[in-house]
Every structure is written in structure tokens, then in C-alpha cells.
Amino acid sequence: xxxxxxxxxxxxxxxxxxxxxxxxxxxxxxxxxxxxxxxxxxxxxxxxxxxxxxxxxxxxxxxxxxxxxxxxxxxxxxxxxxxxxxxxxxxxxxxxxxxxxxxxxxxxxxx
Amino acid sequence: xxxxxxxxxxxxxxxxxxxxxxxxxxxxxxxxxxxxxxxxxxxxxxxxxxxxxxxxxxxxxxxxxxxxxxxxxxxxxxxxxxxxxxxxxxxxxxxxxxxxxxxxxxxxxxxxxxxxxxxxxxxxxxxxxxxxxxxxxxxxxxxxxxxxxxxxxxxxxxxxxxxxxxxxxxxxxxxxxxxxxxxxxxxxxxxxxxxxxxxxxxxxxxxxxxxxxxxxxxxxxxxxxxxxxxxxxxxxxxxxxxxxxxxxxxxxxxxxxxxxxxxxxxxxxxxxxxxxxxxxxxxxxxxxxxxxxxxxxxxxxxxxxxxxxxxxxxxxxxxxxxxxxxxxxxxxxxxxxxxxxxxxxxxxxxxxxxxxxxxxxxxxxxxxxxxxxxxxxxxxxxxxxxxxxxxxxxxxxxxxxxxxxxxxxxxxxxxxx
Numbered sequence: 001x002x003x004x005x006x007x008x009x010x011x012x013x014x015x016x017x018x019x020x021x022x023x024x025x026x027x028x029x030x031x032x033x034x035x036x037x038x039x040x041x042x043x044x045x046x047x048x049x050x051x052x053x054x055x056x057x058x059x060x061x062x063x064x065x066x067x068x069x070x071x072x073x074x075x076x077x078x079x080x081x082x083x084x085x086x087x088x089x090x091x092x093x094x095x096x097x098x099x100x101x102x103x104x105x106x107x108x109x110x111x
Numbered sequence: 112x113x114x115x116x117x118x119x120x121x122x123x124x125x126x127x128x129x130x131x132x133x134x135x136x137x138x139x140x141x142x143x144x145x146x147x148x149x150x151x152x153x154x155x156x157x158x159x160x161x162x163x164x165x166x167x168x169x170x171x172x173x174x175x176x177x178x179x180x181x182x183x184x185x186x187x188x189x190x191x192x193x194x195x196x197x198x199x200x201x202x203x204x205x206x207x208x209x210x211x212x213x214x215x216x217x218x219x220x221x222x223x224x225x226x227x228x229x230x231x232x233x234x235x236x237x238x239x240x241x242x243x244x245x246x247x248x249x250x251x252x253x254x255x256x257x258x259x260x261x262x263x264x265x266x267x268x269x270x271x272x273x274x275x276x277x278x279x280x281x282x283x284x285x286x287x288x289x290x291x292x293x294x295x296x297x298x299x300x301x302x303x304x305x306x307x308x309x310x311x312x313x314x315x316x317x318x319x320x321x322x323x324x325x326x327x328x329x330x331x332x333x334x335x336x337x338x339x340x341x342x343x344x345x346x347x348x349x350x351x352x353x354x355x356x357x358x359x360x361x362x363x364x365x366x367x368x369x370x371x372x373x374x375x376x377x378x379x380x381x382x383x384x385x386x387x388x389x390x391x392x393x394x395x396x397x398x399x400x401x402x403x404x405x406x407x408x409x410x411x412x413x414x415x416x417x418x419x420x421x422x423x424x425x426x427x428x429x430x431x432x433x434x435x436x437x438x439x440x441x442x443x444x445x446x447x448x449x450x451x452x453x454x455x456x457x458x459x460x461x462x463x464x465x466x467x468x469x470x471x472x473x474x475x476x477x478x479x480x481x482x483x484x485x486x487x488x489x490x491x492x493x494x495x496x497x498x499x500x501x502x503x504x505x506x507x508x509x510x511x512x513x514x515x516x517x518x519x520x521x522x523x524x525x526x527x528x
Contacts, residue, residue, distance in 0.1 A: 064200070064330065091198050
């Protein structure tokens, strides 16, 4: 599969995740967000940047637990509020949708 | 692989080859799977075939074909992924075929976990609706029930999941738990249909479910955590071995003895039976005979339930009832099998305040685990790693001499009577 961004074809896997992580640009993210029916706000972008920063450092997407705690710390929320906040931004789950838009590989692991 | 195939088809020649080359049958021949129908046991293959021939759903045929192929190559061909519905982070178990080019009909076969009612008490209207909705969107295949009690609706394609969930949800059903979060809880039939129940485990189950519905649908802890509610120490949900938090009904005072019923029992079964099948089988020798009457030394009773099960009319649990909380039970995975350790020997569980206090305690325990546990570490493993002392300090509990590691040796033990 592939998506088209500014006339350039970008390859994605069968679930819509980027095949080559270096293909990611903000324009790619916007197109991926359209596919997820998500309107990107500043809060969405902040989360996407957090995920990309984390991935750069650890070469793995953060566990949802780590993500929730980081958001809670950053915004002075408790864990429950942070979870509500994350699912408010990405209704199908931050792991699933935010990682896709951030250009990270599909989360694996047995859910 | 070839050898296995040859053996299967040789056997298939012995009058079993009806399906081969017969276009009237919906399913393709599956000689390897047919072997599983032999013998005196019920076979999932028979049920699968019946359903496939009746509904003629291509997905079911594809899965049969892929499974037959698996039995020949001795390899599994399902891979996971992530599929969810709006607002949920869990509840769908994803299965994509790794060889969908070979078996396009089996390309997707996801499972939806559906929460059961406490004590598995359904009415037939809800079950009928569930079946109808499931046959409309999915394969029609249902497994009752998974280890965490879920109704497993097996076989649906990704693009039908949301619509199927919406309709199920309208009919009053909800998705169960999956992933590193709270899992669907299980309770035995409880006081609804059992005289041994020492607390209303159905109500406690429901209250806990309502409280933890968030982390159930949105897993974000170290690992899975399971709760089971057994009404009495018979532990029919097998909580002690299969749940991180086993809530088991118990009593504090003496077993209640109904002397007239004891006499009636002895008249019917004989004194030999009382001595040989009840008194001699008490694991702690807590029962003795005094002038022909049963005497039970409560201090020595370990709540094995044997005498109560044998003489249900004559004996019943004490009057001061409540629960014991055991923690750390789990099956194999990274670390071996563990049975629960006694953490809270006794707690009252009668009023709404009792239940609220219990829920608050469980929330504190899970918070401690969330903060101190490692990734993929069950709560019992965390306690084992840091030691009981640190755990008790962490959740603010007093150490108690009754916190024993091995309250029971074998949960499957059932004496003959």
C-alpha cells in the first residue's frame, strides 16, 4: 500500500503504518491523520513530537503506561486524567493511532 | 509433512472420503482434522463443521483449510496486530493469516471478548440477541468462556468490528479486557444458587467491574491483572491459582452444626460413613466424636470445606462471614506457576461501606504495583522480587501472622464422598 503526499508516493504496510520511518514529514503526518479521521491540534502535535523524541532515544515506542505517566507529569494531571486526555485526542488508543501518525512502527506485543 | 499427509489419506480411504471431489459439500476435505473427531471426546472440529455447513461462511472454510495445512506442516500461521473500537484500547484479539495468499478466506479471524454477567447469569433473550448479532457480522463461532470468563466471539473482519460492537453495545453487552490492564473478572454462582456462599460475590464483582471499567478498556499498567470472586473456600472459580487477586468467602467463628441433621445423616448413611468419610478425612483432625455427636475444634479448621460438602444440611459456614484476599496466583509465562498467598486473612463484606473500603484497598494495591512493578511483571512476581515486607509498607498494611504463603496445597483436590 502507499499514500500520496505532495505528489510523492510514500510506502505503508497493510495497516497503514510507514514502511520507511525516514519518510516521515509533517505533511505525511497530516495525510495519515486524515486516514484516522483525526483533526490535528497543537496538543496532537505535541504528543506526536513526544513519541518521535522517545523513539529517537530508545528505538522503541513507549509503553502506554510510560506515555500516560509522562503526560501526567507534563500537564500536572493524575494518571486517570492523563488517560482520559490521551483517549480524547486519539479515540482508538494512543498506541495505535498516535504511533501511526508519528511514523513509528506498528506497536507489536500481544494485546 | 509428506509422511503425515500420506498417513492421513490412507486412513481417509477407509470410508471417510465422502467430501473428496464431492461438490455438494461446502467444506474442503480435511483428513488431518477429521482425526480429531475420533474417540469418545467431544470435538471442536465437529462443531466447527456443523456451523460451517449450516451458515456457509467462507471465513470458516478458510480457517479449516489453514488449520488442516497447519497440522501437516506443524506450524501455526496466525499473527497479531491491533484492532480496537472507538474509545477502547483493548477487547479485540487480532488474528491475521500469515499465508493469506494461500488461504484468502482466512485472511482475518479476529476475536471479540465480551464480558459475562456476574456468576454467568444470563437470560435467554440476551443470549439470543448476542447470537443473532454475531451471526450477522461474524463467523457465528462462540466459545463459552475464556479463562477470564469472557464470551469469546471468534472470527470477524476488521472492517465489521465497529458496527458489530455498536449493535452488541446497544443490546447491553460490553467488550472484555485484554492487554496490560484490568481483566474481566469472574465469579462463581454465589448466593444466587449456592448455600455455601459466605458473601454476595455477585454484587462485589459488579461493583468492582463498575469501578475499574476504565483500566479494563484502556490497558496502561505493567501487565495484566485478574480478579476472581469465589463465594466460599471451595473456590469454584479456581481463584487461588488463576487470579492475581483472589477474593474468597470465608468465616471467622465456628462451623454451624445442626445436631438433628447430623443424626438424620448418620441414620441414613451409618456411623461408619461419618467416621470414614468425614472425620478421618479432615486434613487437620479438627473433628472428633463425643458421646456420638460431632465436635469440631474451630481453631484447627483450615476451611478445606470437605465436611461441609459431605453434610450440607448438617453443617454450614459460621455466622461471622467475610472474605480472604489472596494475591499472586498466576499460570506459567515468564516465571513459573504461582498460587496466591494470603494477604488479607479476613475482611467483612456485608455493607456498601465494606465494599467501598475493599475497592479502595485494591486500588491502593494496584497503584503500588503500577509504581513499583517492572514491565511485564505480574503483581505476585513484584511482591516476590521486593519481598512481602516492602509490599506491606508500600500499601500501608500491618504484617499479620496469618499471612501464609501456602494456604492450600492443591486447589483441584476433591475427596470422594
